[in-house]
Amino acid sequence: MRAIRKTKPGPGLEVCEVPTPTCGATDVLIRVRHAGVCGSDVHIAEWDDWARGRVRPPVVVGHEFAGEIVEVGGDAGDEFAVGRLVTAEGHIVCGHCMQCRMGHGHICRNTSIIGVDRDGAFAEYVAMPASNVIPLDGIPTSIGAIMDPLGNAFHAVLAGDVPGSRLLILGCGPIGCFAVAIARAAGALQVIASDPRSQRRELARKMGAHLVIDPDHDDLHALVVQATGGEGVDLVCEMSGNPAAVAQALRSVRPGGRVNLLGLPPGDISLNLREEVIFKGITIYGVIGRRMYETWHHMRRFLSSGRLDPSPVITHRFPLEGIDDALRAITSGQAGKVILEIGG
Ligand SMILES: [Zn+2]
Ligand SMILES: [Zn+2]
Numbered sequence: 001m002r003a004i005r006k007t008k009p010g011p012g013l014e015v016c017e018v019p020t021p022t023c024g025a026t027d028v029l030i031r032v033r034h035a036g037v038c039g040s041d042v043h044i045a046e047w048d049d050w051a052r053g054r055v056r057p058p059v060v061v062g063h064e065f066a067g068e069i070v071e072v073g074g075d076a077g078d079e080f081a082v083g084r085l086v087t088a089e090g091h092i093v094c095g096h097c098m099q100c101r102m103g104h105g106h107i108c109r110n111t112s113i114i115g116v117d118r119d120g121a122f123a124e125y126v127a128m129p130a131s132n133v134i135p136l137d138g139i140p141t142s143i144g145a146i147m148d149p150l151g152n153a154f155h156a157v158l159a160g161d162v163p164g165s166r167l168l169i170l171g172c173g174p175i176g177c178f179a180v181a182i183a184r185a186a187g188a189l190q191v192i193a194s195d196p197r198s199q200r201r202e203l204a205r206k207m208g209a210h211l212v213i214d215p216d217h218d219d220l221h222a223l224v225v226q227a228t229g230g231e232g233v234d235l236v237c238e239m240s241g242n243p244a245a246v247a248q249a250l251r252s253v254r255p256g257g258r259v260n261l262l263g264l265p266p267g268d269i270s271l272n273l274r275e276e277v278i279f280k281g282i283t284i285y286g287v288i289g290r291r292m293y294e295t296w297h298h299m300r301r302f303l304s305s306g307r308l309d310p311s312p313v314i315t316h317r318f319p320l321e322g323i324d325d326a327l328r329a330i331t332s333g334q335a336g337k338v339i340l341e342i343g344g
Contacts, residue, residue: 003123004323006057011047013061015321021119021127028080029071029127030088034145035340036064037326039173040116045327055116062122063090063115066136066144067343076130085136087144088128089296090114090121091289105292106155122320124343134296139303143311145339146174147299150310151290153178153237154299156260159285160235163187168224168233168252169209171240171263172200174337177207177313179237184208185308192227194220194245199334206312215245224252237287238262243269250276262287313337 001020004013023029044051044061066087072080080086093100093108100108114120114128136144153175157167167183169176172195183191184207193204194213201212211227213220224233232254238246241263249259250271259282271277277284290296302308315336318326322340329335 001124002320003060003119004062004320005060006044006055008057009047009052011045013045013323013327015323018060018123020125023071023073023127024129025073025075026130027073027127028069028076028086028130028133029125030065030067030086030133031070031125032065032067032121032123032342033085033141034066035062035121035342036146036149037062037323037330037338037340038064038149039330041122042327042330044116059115059117060119060121060123060126061115062120062340063113064145064148065121065126066141066147067126068141069133070125073130079135080130080133085141085144086133087136087141087147088134089132089290089292090148091292092118092129092132093292106289122323122340122342134293134300137300137304139300142314142339143303146310146314146337147296147303148290149175149337150178151295151299152262152287153182153239154302155290155295156237156239156262156287157182157186157235158295158298159260159287160237160258162235164189165234166190166228166231167192168236168249169193169204170215170236170238170245170249171195171242172197172204172212173239174313175262176200176237176239177203177336178310179239180204180209181207181308181310181313182302183237185302190227190233192224192233194248195240197333200336203313203315203336215248220248221251228254233257235260241265247271250280250282253280253282255280256282258283258285260285260287314339317341 093105094110193209236249
């Protein structure tokens with residue numbers, strides 16, 4: 001089959017022929033139709049410090065996908081049949097560490113991620129443990145392919161009291177724009193979004209933001225105070241990892257409010273914990289992955305009921321062979337979500 005592989009240590013990805021994966025007894029084999037390209041794929045392509053420390057080539061990359069079941073393992077259960085359209089949670093967890101047993105598989109100590117730690121989904125076929133597979137139930141595969149990052153946004157927004165609340169979303173890349181739409185669909189009273197890039201602010205507005213802010217030119221804190229009648233927001237979702245934005249998050253949240261951090265800062269950052277966390281009595285929550293599997297069930301209901309349409313965030317589509325163009329679209333900072341059209 002054709003696949004996009006990190007063949008050896010160093011920059012670059014290769015489109016090449018590799019053996020089709022075999023379907024283990026508890027697996028299903030999926031023919032990939034659509035796949036989402038993600039910032040972490042850029043890191044693997046560029047071979048940055050994180051990739052060098054984590055990825056062991058050769059490995060087929062890609063972790064966001066949806067497609068059609070073509071084979072079901074003998075012990076994979078009877079939920080799945082050939083022909084069913086599915087996506088999958090790309091974090092394969094152990095099921096026996098303390099976190100897994102307490103129902104917190106998203107922070108499993110032994111997580112193996114497809115496309116990072118084992119062969120992934122930028123390929124014509126991918127084998128997945130049946131326990132990770134999610135039926136799409138009418139959701140198109142182009143949307144199924146982005147349910148991984150959409151799930152990050154669901155996790156970030158729904159880990160808070162959204163109905164009737166005022167939210168601030170910092171960073172309007174694809175996950176930030178998803179978060180805007182999810183907050184609206186979940187009943188937020190007011191959604192404020194901030195990003196230095198005008199295309200991203202436009203997309204955030206299109207997804208339902210009431211107010212968009214350019215943090216490089218506007219006084220973000222003053223505008224948030226003004227827009228919330230002096231109170232500050234109830235919930236901040238920090239999606240950028242920018243140290244200045246993390247500081248803004250703590251400043252803009254009201255006393256007793258909540259800050260959910262998803263963006264990865266480049267290194268250590270300094271915060272005024274005394275004044276802005278302890279004395280304000282706020283809660284800070286780290287968002288990693290998707291809760292297994294509450295996040296997936298919530299997301300599927302929002303999508304299949306038509307309550308949420310994330311499709312305007314998808315701005316670019318490329319064939320498998322166009323991976324370099326796809327990566328360039330992401331690093332340009334001009335793109336929303338970028339997907340690959342692979343098969344079917
Ligand atoms: Zn991703
Ligand atoms: Zn575990």
